[in-house]
Amino acid sequence: MNRGQDTSAEERPGAGRVGSLCSSIAIHDGVSATIVLLGRLDAVEAPALREQFAEIFRAGAITVVVDLVGVSFIDSAGLAALVRARRDAQSAGGDLVLIRPADEAALRVFRLTQFDEVFQMVAHRGAA
Amino acid sequence: MNGGPARLTMSADALSVRKLGPWLSESLAPTGGEAKELQGKMELAVHEVCMNIVDHAYSGQPAEDRSDLHVECWVHPEAVLVRVSDGGSPFQAPAHRPTPGVPQIRGYGLPIVEKLADDVRYERGNGINIWSLRFRRTRTDRSNDRE
Numbered sequence: 001m002n003r004g005q006d007t008s009a010e011e012r013p014g015a016g017r018v019g020s021l022c023s024s025i026a027i028h029d030g031v032s033a034t035i036v037l038l039g040r041l042d043a044v045e046a047p048a049l050r051e052q053f054a055e056i057f058r059a060g061a062i063t064v065v066v067d068l069v070g071v072s073f074i075d076s077a078g079l080a081a082l083v084r085a086r087r088d089a090q091s092a093g094g095d096l097v098l099i100r101p102a103d104e105a106a107l108r109v110f111r112l113t114q115f116d117e118v119f120q121m122v123a124h125r126g127a128a
Numbered sequence: 129m130n131g132g133p134a135r136l137t138m139s140a141d142a143l144s145v146r147k148l149g150p151w152l153s154e155s156l157a158p159t160g161g162e163a164k165e166l167q168g169k170m171e172l173a174v175h176e177v178c179m180n181i182v183d184h185a186y187s188g189q190p191a192e193d194r195s196d197l198h199v200e201c202w203v204h205p206e207a208v209l210v211r212v213s214d215g216g217s218p219f220q221a222p223a224h225r226p227t228p229g230v231p232q233i234r235g236y237g238l239p240i241v242e243k244l245a246d247d248v249r250y251e252r253g254n255g256i257n258i259w260s261l262r263f264r265r266t267r268t269d270r271s272n273d274r275e
Binding site for chain 2: 020040042043044073075076077079080104105108109112113
């Protein structure tokens with residue numbers, strides 16, 4: 001992801017606070033997007049996140065960077081939302097790249113399911 | 129703990145299950161320096177058990193017809209025990225379990241519980257489902273384990 005494109009990124013009107021999960025979406029060049037999540041990604045938040053991914057794909061983005069650095073907890077429903085988004089991105093010829101959560105509690109679900117080896121995970125946005 | 133378990137009663141819905149985190153934090157205070165590590169494992173495990181109940185034991189039932197979830201926690205010198213009980217439909221083991229590292233959308237909840245807890249038991253009696261989870265206090269973190 002070219003961070004230089006961030007300044008001209010299109011902020012999506014649907015972005016904002018979703019329950020206790022804060023999110024912001026930027027579409028960079030029509031085919032790539034970044035979604036920054038902050039808070040708790042659980043079964044309560046997963047449906048809204050799925051809708052946000054759908055909005056991103058409807059906008060034409062196929063490569064999506066998901067910044068999980070500020071996510072404190074992820075359950076299997078949150079994981080499923082990410083798995084589904086990865087599948088949809090790859091079906092369109094793109095991919096989903098995850099920025100690794102800083103909190104060990106949020107990273108745990110990836111390790112337990114070995115999805116840390118399935119997802120493309122990087123340490124910071126500059127590496128995406 | 130005054131000899132008895134810490135108790136939490138909550139509605140059988142996803143939003144109510146969020147009460148687990150703060151409640152566990154308080155319940156695990158007697159474990160001192162172990163509390164943070166225990167909380168990290170136990171919150172995810174007990175959360176997944178409760179969400180399995182919300183999604184399956186009460187599947188299709190309107191919220192007003194659902195009985196409450198009851199969670200109890202005992203802190204012992206060697207282990208922390210958690211019991212989750214509900215009055216929903218009997219648990220039915222899923223026909224397929226996910227293969228580790230192979231992407232699929234659903235089915236990860238209980239395998240996660242089994243990896244985090246040292247012992248997981250399910251029993252049903254008198255119309256009540258009871259899940260019992262045991263977490264050793266001195267165990268090594270298996271979060272990095274692979275199947």
